[in-house]
Amino acid sequence: MEKRIRVLVAKPGLDGHDRGAKVVARALRDAGFEVIYTGIRLTPEQISEAALQEDVNVVALSLLSGAHNTLFPRIVEMMKAKGLDVLTIGGGVIPDADIPGLKAAGIAEVFTPGTPTEKIIEYIKANVK
Amino acid sequence: MDIVAELLNGSKLAISRAITTVENEYDEATEIMQKIYPNTGKAYVIGITGPPGAGKSTLTDKITKEYRSRGKSVGIIAVDPSSPFSGGAILGDRIRMNELTMDDGVFIRSMATRGSLGGMSRKTAEVVKILDAAGKDIVIIETVGVGQSEVDIVKTADTTLVVLVPGLGDDIQAIKAGILEIGDVFAINKADREGVERLNLEMEMMLDLDQSETAWRPKIMRTVASQNQGVVELVDAIEDHSTFLTQSGMLEKHRFERTRNEILAMLDEAIKIYLMKKVAGSKFESLTTEVNERKNDPYSAVKSVLSEVLK
Incomplete structure (x- = not known):
């Protein structure tokens, strides 16, 4: 059977705006990925645990609350502690100035508002392990 | 990592990797299944099926919590459909089960049907064995939202729970063949809605017409899963069916047939x-x-x- 790329789409923290995450989830589905959609207001613990149980290749985090500098790196750390080696990408309202810091913390790429979904799909296909 | 040894120890990373190996049919899949096989056959398997939107995921969440309070560990396989066009899927059952994610006695895996039409994935039965070998007392399979003829679940589950909701159709629906024939226990969910008495009556009438000579009459339970109403009684009904199967020797008979x-x-x-x-x-x-x-x-x-x- 053909291997399918599995992506966890998750929204960490206290932010109920999931329109963007749903648009991305739908686009990834149409690109042939299996998308595990976990809903809103999750803790880093829940997200890293779901990534472990679902054995995903990619974790796509969406956040619009401004807490990305705290939450994104924590999720990366927790996944590492569980023995996971997962391509982790971020999206949402993220200032350009924060992007280098996030990349240094293990977020492979950051997609800000206005990014065409094709770009995210291409990025995943080119970089998935 | 010795995936089999770790899996038998209950390591979540090993369980997760083993499932991927089997689902993608990697070369090591057969060897893993061969090695864990002697450790399978201990878990009790519950199938939860019903139409889309009936509340299967929410009910799975509540049933699992009830089993946890009774000291049982639980593995959950949540199946959602793959797109016949792109092959992709959105697996959204975890949304209703996020509270279970941090419970060490629960392991949840989402699976896409990958072209299979019976309400499950072709590999679901093997994933049941992995969770079974890893020591889960109860394995719950939540099927895709089904229509009338996706009844593969009976080939894998010991007890099949069919979830219905009031207001979906008239009484001719109840005598049609298909999913209404496979329930060992029925849950009328969203039982705070109008039409519950009528659906209950129709279901009882359907069961009265059943001419087969089985000693088990399927139980019809009422739940409001979102309010956690009727869940204790529902799990009692599942346990009654389990006891019936064990005492009548049917469990062994069914499992022999399955093998x-x-x-x-x-x-x-x-x-x-x-x-x-x-x-x-x-x-x-x-x-x-x-x-x-x-x-x-x-x-x-x-x-x-x-x-x-x-x-």
Whole structure:
């Protein structure tokens, strides 16, 4: 059977705006990925645990609350502690100035508002392990 | 990592990797299944099925919490459909089960159907065995939202729970064949809605018409899963069915049948692969041409291929 790329789409923290995450989830589905959609207001613990149980290749985090500098790196750390080696990408309202810091913390790429979904799909296909 | 040893120890990373290996049919899949097989057959398997939106995920969440309070560990396989066009899928059942994610006694895995039409994935039965071998007392399979004929779940589950909601149709729906025939326990969910009495009555009438000589009459329970109403009673009903199966010897009988069917299905698959290897090639191509040009007929062609292969 053909291997399918599995992506966890998750929204960490206290932010109920999931329109963007749903648009991305739908686009990834149409690109042939299996998308595990976990809903809103999750803790880093829940997200890293779901990534472990679902054995995903990619974790796509969406956040619009401004807490990305705290939450994104924590999720990366927790996944590492569980023995996971997962391509982790971020999206949402993220200032350009924060992007280098996030990349240094293990977020492979950051997609800000206005990014065409094709770009995210291409990025995943080119970089998935 | 010795994936089998770790899996048998209950390591979540090992369980997760083993499931991927089996689902993607990697080379090591058969070896893993062979090694864990002696440790399977201990878990009690519950199938939860019903139409889309009936509340299967929410009910799975609440049933799992009830089993946890009774000291049982639980594995959950949540199946959602793959797109027939892109092959992709959105697996959204975890949304209703996020509270269970941090419970060490629960393991949840989402699976896409990957082209299978019976309400489950082709690999679901094997994933059940992985969770079973890893020590889960209860394994729950939540099927895709089904219509009327996706009844594969009965081939894998010990108890099948069919979730219904009031207001979906008139009473002729209840006497149709299909998912209403496979319930060992029925849950009328969203039972705070209008139409629950009528649905309950129709279901009882349907069961009255059942002429089969089984000693178990399916139980009809009422739940409001979102409010956690009726869940204790529902789990009691599932346990009653489990006790009935054990005491009547039916559980052993069913499991023997299941094992037989599994062997037959695997044999079927193996023979197909063997045959394809044997018949492939130019000889088969020319035979196909002969049949296509009406110089031969397919029935004779099959006969000659079989007598050749089975020599």
